[in-house]
Amino acid sequence: MVTIQDVARAAGVSPATVSRVFNGGNVTPERVLSVQQAAAALGFAPNRLARSLRTQRSSVIALIIPDIENPFFTSLARGVEDAAQRTSLSVVLCNSDEDTDKERRYLEVALGEQMAGVIVAAASQDETDLGPLVARGVPVVAVDRRPGDAEVDAVSVDDRHGGEVATRHLLRAGYRRIACITGPEGASTSEERLAGYRAALRGARDEAATAGDIYVRHADFRVEGGRSAMRDLLAMPEPPDAVFVANNLMTIGALDALEEVGRTPPGVGVLSFGDVPWASLVRPSLTAVELPSYDLGRTAAELLLQRIDGTTSPLQTVVLRTKLQVRESTAGPVEG
């Protein structure tokens, strides 16, 4: 490996001078030139480990997401990247796969590699432990999902409100036995969206409301989970006539399950929390709660960058608004 020493020797200066050339110290122009030439000739690339070890900071931030195959998170990742791009920071993405063990490993890597900051969409509220990072003063921003109790900035959407608006829309469209397929227990987004659903039903005070939670299913935020939850609902003696699905991928599974038994929206109402990917190809078009995934990422990154720059303002929680986009899949229970 070619080190700063080698360059120094080749250029006839001390390592300190070479370092100054690369990091902007006071060096006479002619020496700058000879150092640059020597570096280029030798193919010198500074060892970032040594640098980070010495300076106690790094120019890499980690983004930890629970499902890299979900376009919601990849869009969020783009938002993070684009914001980081404007500084000199690089983003590395880690996929926790909704697995708290994997997630813990990545958090350890981020800590151990002294990364400049971490943005995390937590796999779990209780088990995701941001404590060590926070204790070491590493800036952390929670995005989409709230972390249990860690003292960090957070950016999320109005899950509860969105869930309530969505469910109310189904009620107004005339559906009466409204099911909810939500995510795993322990994820804040699952709980909040479900809470919104329940609130809307309570507000309705009729048949739908009395059903209690018999139409509620917990699944895993993935296609397969949505499919089997929907199958399960369809097998009930009195199956639901509409379903509020708490994320985009589970909606795809639910639609598959409906297709299997020959029922299609809007005969059975389908409403997705989060747009289904490449929705333009889906018929009938799907009513969805639109999520600002890209802005979620961008905002989280901006918050993180501020912290990395040393802002000491009090912790923030930013909540972005969702928007119900009404389309064909919730036109009403009457066939047509």
Add this chain to the structure above:
Amino acid sequence: MVTIQDVARAAGVSPATVSRVFNGGNVTPERVLSVQQAAAALGFAPNRLARSLRTQRSSVIALIIPDIENPFFTSLARGVEDAAQRTSLSVVLCNSDEDTDKERRYLEVALGEQMAGVIVAAASQDETDLGPLVARGVPVVAVDRRPGDAEVDAVSVDDRHGGEVATRHLLRAGYRRIACITGPEGASTSEERLAGYRAALRGARDEAATAGDIYVRHADFRVEGGRSAMRDLLAMPEPPDAVFVANNLMTIGALDALEEVGRTPPGVGVLSFGDVPWASLVRPSLTAVELPSYDLGRTAAELLLQRIDGTTSPLQTVVLRTKLQVRESTAGPVEG
């Protein structure tokens, strides 16, 4: 920050002994215990920078992909992860966004951070420079796209053959003016798939073949690119009656463009290289060249792991087979 020195002091031993406890040297059981207790009490986590600096190796590998929003690459990423998972390596993902500048930065990071290895789906054949990594002895595997001239292992699919089979299928189905929307020039996958298309047309020796390249368009492997390329094709005096689209996202755009003018498959034949994401929702169902995206990632990772373990076997190029999956979108030009 709590260092190995602090732990040593707390446990009443030397730093060397603490290190041995964590890395499996010979230490008496009672000392092991007291070191572990001290470490736990202080919340010690080893500084991976210092470790990597000293040992000259790291337990992180980088995966550099050109489009994180393309499910093909995220599936590939899952394959890499699952393979890496079985060892103690962590995978960090970098999104080059088909931008050779961004890609270069990530390659520099991988080099500078002394990462254990790199898997890269190159943004370009000419401009992607793997030289520095190879020169420093960092194991590198090219996946999906071949790098220009670097001496690295490679894993890809039979792009040319797949493109030829696909185009021949369209010919046999009765289409005569077959267009091709391929990716950017400079990407090996674009070129190879196009070469397959041309070969099939040459083999046909009729009207279709004489068209030359008038039905060929280069786009950017994204939805938007596919859409505008298709619009462009549809605006021709004699528009094509079928299109072979060289990747999944561009197919989505092409379908959108067809929809705009009220033409749908199989009236216009549509064949996608690579399955469209969540194809189960798309009507009519799409004929596609199925790509083993997950296995591509897994194989690349396994190759990389071997190199990291020090295998010195000669460079390998693994080519995985694609499979044409015939569905409704290429049923033939006759309306019905």
Add this chain to the structure above:
DNA sequence: CCCGCCGCTGAAATGGATTTCATCCAGTTC
């Protein structure tokens, strides 16, 4: 009883870049 070996331990060297501190020198200022 002595030698040699082995297991355990800590002091010190190591990896590579940054940064402090002291030094040197040229240019000012009185």
Add this chain to the structure above:
DNA sequence: GAACTGGATGAAATCCATTTCAGCGGCGGG
């Protein structure tokens, strides 16, 4: 001409974990 300022420079300390090396004590073999 003495004192002072400030820019440029290199020697050496620093960041933290790993690893070599030498030393120590105990044990088995001769």
